[in-house]
Amino acid sequence: MVFIQVRLDDTAPHIFERFSQAISQAPEVLECHMVIGGFDYLVKARIADMSLFQDFLERVILPLPGVGETHTYASVADVKPDALLPI
Template sequence: MDNLDSIDRSLLRLLQEDGRRTTLDLAERVGLSPTGTSQRVKRLFKDRFITAVRAVLDPQKIGRGTLVFIEVRLDHTAPHVFDRFAKAVAKATEVLECHMVVGGFDYLVKARIPDMAAYQSFLQEVILPLPGVRETHTYASIGNVKPDALLPV
C-alpha cells in the first residue's frame, strides 16, 4: 500500500461504499478532473487493488436466506487430498467461500442454503461426499452483526 496516495485511498473507500459511482461523482469528491480520476481508477484495476465490481444480492429474496459455516476435517492431510477437496468444493454452487485453516480442522466452508429444512440434504448430497471428508461441525448463523464490512484503506 506504500504506492497509494491519499487520493487513491479515497477512491478505494468511495468505490467500496458504492461501486456504481460515476467518474464525475468520484472526481468531485476527490478534487481531480474526470480524466485524472478515470486514469487513477483504471490504474487501481490494472494493479489489482480493485479486483471486481458486482451487485450484492439479498439472499432472502433469491431463496438463500440461511447462512451456515461448516468446519471440515479431512481423513488425511496430504497434498493430493487437499487438492481433490479444493477442486470439488469449488464446484458446489451453495458454497460462497472455503478457507483452508490452521487449528482443529482443515477447512471452514461458508454456504447459503434456502433454510434449515434444506440443510440435511445439502450436508448429505454436497458436503459429506466431497473427497476426503472425515468429520464436519456446522454452525447456523442467526444474525449478522457486521455485514459486508469495508476494508480499511
C-alpha cells in the first residue's frame, strides 16, 4: 500500500477536474482525497512492489496536467484497519 501526496502547480478548475477524472479510472487507486494544506490530493493505492509503483507513477500520475510535485509513503504495517463506525 502506498500513499501519494500530489501537489498541482496549476490550480485552474479544469486541471482539478481532469486530475479527478483520470485518477478515478486507475484500477490501482483505492481512494483519492482532495485536501487542504501543503498539497492538493492524497492518493491511496495498492501496488504489489516498488517496480510496479515506479511504472504506476510514470504511467498514471506524472503525465497528468498540472502535477508539480509528488511525495510517496509506503505502508509497512496496518496499525488500525478499517473499522465500522458504531451507529
